[in-house]
Amino acid sequence: FIVCVCFFTARANFYPERYYQQRTMTKLNMGWKFITDDPENPITGDPSQSTFNDAAWKTVNIPHSASYDAPTKTDEDASFKGTCWYRKKFSIPSGALHKGKLFLQFDGAMQVADVWLNGKKLGTHNNSGYTWFSFDITDSGVNLSGDNVLAVRLNNYYDTKIPPGCPGDGTPIGPDYYIFSGLYRNVWLISTDKCFIDLYGQQISVPQGPYGQGAPVRLKTTVRNETTAAKTVMLRYAIADATRGVLLDSMTQTVNAGQSAVFDKTVGPIVNPHLWSLSDPYLYRAFTQVFADGVLVDDYVERFGVRWYTWTAQDKFKLNGESVYIQGNSLHQMFPWIQNAVPSSRFHKDIQLAKDMGVNIVRCAHYPRDPSYYDVCDERGMLLFVEIPTWGNGKTTYPSEFWTRENECVREMITVAYNHPSIIAWGLFNEPSGDFITEITQLNNRAHSLDSTRMTYMASNNTSLQIVKIPDIAGLNYAWVPAFQPTGLRAVNTEYHVGWEYDYAFRGDSRDIESVIGTGTIGFWTEWLACLATPTIAGGTMWCH
Numbered sequence: 304f305i306v307c308v309c310f311f312t313a314r315a316n317f318y319p320e321r322y323y324q325q326r327t328m329t330k331l332n333m334g335w336k337f338i339t340d341d342p343e344n345p346i347t348g349d350p351s352q353s354t355f356n357d358a359a360w361k362t363v364n365i366p367h368s369a370s371y372d373a374p375t376k377t378d379e380d381a382s383f384k385g386t387c388w389y390r391k392k393f394s395i396p397s398g399a400l401h402k403g404k405l406f407l408q409f410d411g412a413m414q415v416a417d418v419w420l421n422g423k424k425l426g427t428h429n430n431s432g433y434t435w436f437s438f439d440i441t442d443s444g445v446n447l448s449g450d451n452v453l454a455v456r457l458n459n460y461y462d463t464k465i466p467p468g469c470p471g472d473g474t475p476i477g478p479d480y481y482i483f484s485g486l487y488r489n490v491w492l493i494s495t496d497k498c499f500i501d502l503y504g505q506q507i508s509v510p511q512g513p514y515g516q517g518a519p520v521r522l523k524t525t526v527r528n529e530t531t532a533a534k535t536v537m538l539r540y541a542i543a544d545a546t547r548g549v550l551l552d553s554m555t556q557t558v559n560a561g562q563s564a565v566f567d568k569t570v571g572p573i574v575n576p577h578l579w580s581l582s583d584p585y586l587y588r589a590f591t592q593v594f595a596d597g598v599l600v601d602d603y604v605e606r607f608g609v610r611w612y613t614w615t616a617q618d619k620f621k622l623n624g625e626s627v628y629i630q631g632n633s634l635h636q637m638f639p640w641i642q643n644a645v646p647s648s649r650f651h652k653d654i655q656l657a658k659d660m661g662v663n664i665v666r667c668a669h670y671p672r673d674p675s676y677y678d679v680c681d682e683r684g685m686l687l688f689v690e691i692p693t694w695g696n697g698k699t700t701y702p703s704e705f706w707t708r709e710n711e712c713v714r715e716m717i718t719v720a721y722n723h724p725s726i727i728a729w730g731l732f733n734e735p736s737g738d739f740i741t742e743i744t745q746l747n748n749r750a751h752s753l754d755s756t757r758m759t760y761m762a763s764n765n766t767s768l769q770i771v772k773i774p775d776i777a778g779l780n781y782a783w784v785p786a787f788q789p790t791g792l793r794a795v796n797t798e799y800h801v802g803w804e805y806d807y808a809f810r811g812d813s814r815d816i817e818s819v820i821g822t823g824t825i826g827f828w829t830e831w832l833a834c835l836a837t838p839t840i841a842g843g844t845m846w847c848h
């Protein structure tokens with residue numbers, strides 16, 4: 304009980320529901336300096352250096368877009384493409400208990416990010432603009448007692464080698480896929496002891512139900528020891544249940560100097576668990592403390608849900624043993640004028656609006672989301688399909704670098720999102736135009752090696768492709784009636800029409816005429832009724848923003 308009091312009285316530095324006593328997580332979102340690198344008025348000097356004078360630059364806060372354009376197709380086609388810079392002065396929090404390890408974490412930046420600290424290059428992230436990345440700044444000349452200067456250069460040109468890819472001429476890749484720009488997700492400063500749980504270093508899972516004998520909770524925790532001596536490390540676990548008390552357990556092993564170790568511990572079971580569901584999205588808290596040679600040095604707090612699901616071609620999708628007909632939306636992370644720079648407060652409103660419409664699942668088309676988006680879906684009881692950044696755009700070949708980066712996107716996506724009960728499947732591609740057997744097989748294997756608890760899917764509008772059958776779930780865009788009856792396969796209609804006509808109308812396109820909208824609406828209802836009558840289809844997510 305004393306352990307739990309210690310947890311609950313700790314400072315709230317991450318999300319309001321997560322409490323830390325040892326590690327410190329600080330948002331670096333306020334007071335950035337910003338400029339676009341205009342070729343006609345080039346920047347004088349080197350903005351990567353700490354002595355650079357940025358007084359004349361704009362002052363902005365994150366989330367931020369490099370341009371704010373009207374939500375019309377014309378304006379979005381012409382939205383900012385090029386290089387922009389962000390700079391920020393920050394200091395290490397004086398109240399941080401541990402400063403042995405320091406990290407900068409970016410939840411997303413569009414899309415090639417070069418990062419410097421105090422004039423020293425930390426590195427480049429170019430797997431995509433939609434996945435997280437971090438830098439260990441402990442030995443990078445960081446000033447522990449004064450100001451530091453963080454500089455970020457972003458390049459958001461379309462690139463056929465960088466997911467989602469493009470035709471190769473630098474133009475937008477379609478009316479439904481704008482990568483936009485900017486430092487549009489949170490930036491964090493994280494400080495820990497030198498013996499610590501790795502960033503996103505804990506995976507929490509429960510086995511398939513039902514839970515007549517209770518629900519055991521498995522915690523796989525990666526601990527890194529970056530001291531100069533081996534440490535006897537004990538992890539002390541507390542699973543908090545607001546109505547039933549606390550489950551306590553621990554595990555001890557030696558972690559050698561400069562090495563990592565995985566602590567694989569099953570706690571519980573939770574007796575008569577409170578299940579996470581669409582109507583009652585109950586979340587447990589897992590508190591983990593790290594003791595190195597008997598001294599408390601780090602803690603880690605995470606939320607999780609106890610839920611289970613099955614999906615077969617015969618019985619379709621079931622959540623906690625109850626049939627759920629999938630009815631959802633394929634949504635982009637975008638909003639008029641602010642583009643991709645959407646604050647987490649807007650996520651709450653959007654998800655609630657979707658639930659009020661009767662939507663029970665969101666397909667994250669076509670890229671991973673901000674981690675706080677998953678938090679909102681956990682809290683609101685909204686299921687999720689989450690996929691790596693892809694958009695077929697008619698290409699039948701891609702450079703090898705594209706596929707290498709897609710494999711890394713799978714890792715980055717799952718690492719961040721593993722513990723979220725709202726997520727039921729990982730998406731591998733959207734509308735491929737080629738039979739990428741080897742590549743999709745690699746992505747599928749990669750996803751299953753990182754997460755054996757969830758299924759995979761791919762959204763295709765070409766039923767002749769053999770790759771449709773590689774993932775666990777056949778996702779079909781506009782290609783499911785009546786030509787394709789996937790015998791023995793799980794199937795879902797990942798896109799069906801309603802959105803195009805309304806989308807163009809919203810953006811002021813010339814097709815904004817009543818007859819087109821009327822035809823589209825009739826077509827939508829026709830397709831949806833046919834979907835309901837197709838025995839192998841578990842439901843669908845309509846296409847609209």
